[in-house]
Amino acid sequence: MLRESKSRFFANGRVYSLLTEDDYPVEVTDTFLPFYTKDAIGKKQNTLQNYNLGSRKERWMVGVSCMSGCPVGCKFCATGQLKKWRKLSAEEIVEQVMFILERNPEYSPTECKEFKINYTRMGEPFLNIEEVKKAISMIDEKFPNVHHYISTIGVSGSDFSWIKENVTLQISLHSFDEANRDWLIPFKKKMSITELGKIRTHSNLKTTLNMTMVSESDFDIEKLKKHFDRDAFFIKLSPINPNATSDDNHISEGVISAKNLV
Ligand code: SF4
Secondary structure, X not given: OOEEEEEEEEOOXXXXXXXXXXXXXXXXXXXXXXXXXXXXXXXXXXXXXXXXXXXXXXXXXXXXXOEEOOOOOOOOOHHHHOOOOEEOOHHHHHHHHHHHHHOOOOOOOOOOOEEEEEEOOOOOHHHOHHHHHHHHHXXXXXXXXXXXXXXXXXXXXXXXXXXXXXXXXXXXXXOOOHHHHHHHOOOOOEOOHHHHHOOOOEEOOOEEEEEEOOOHXXXXXXXXXXXXXXXXXXXXXXXOOOOHHHHHOOOOOOOOOOOOOO
């Protein structure tokens, strides 16, 4: 049973710190946005047009953790502040979703325009993939309109054949410069840029190629065109969310000055 230890409000939602029965911390987010922000492809960005932040009846997103802590150690990720890590069970992942729903009894996931589970908080999903897949099946049974969005660094040997329909993949590339990518994501068993570009899924949506831009030299339009077919990939450039780890590594500024709401 997960229990709440603390939480923090922000403009369009709330982030919770939970504790597992054996006292491992887990982070889960509850956010919402106006429905028009979904159309990032047509508008080429998804920034807010005004101060109206919409509600959970429009786009409702629950960001879950697949692990407490994370062994990957990305240079801009606050998870690196935790000294130990462990994989979460499928039940502990589903429980995070139910925790958020219980705190919002006035909203129903089946009535909002988009209900999305983002596997984007603590942990690399593909290092705990059997439990993540079990959690997806359990959530699908409860909420037939749900969409799952799984963010990975691209762990070597991962199987993507099961990614289809309402499950979408996001690859966190961050840099086309292999040496800088190795520094930003210091995990040895990761796929090369060439291997990442060959990923194909049967999802209803294109695979997202995410780049949290630290420096302009991380971007290379020629390599982007060479490796990532525009018919298979949607390119997303994200700002850094400053935190103690990114401060320690002197990369809190990044290239994009706009800030995420979360
Ligand atoms: S894989 Fe994800 S959770 Fe793990 S350190 Fe990197 S950004 Fe953080």
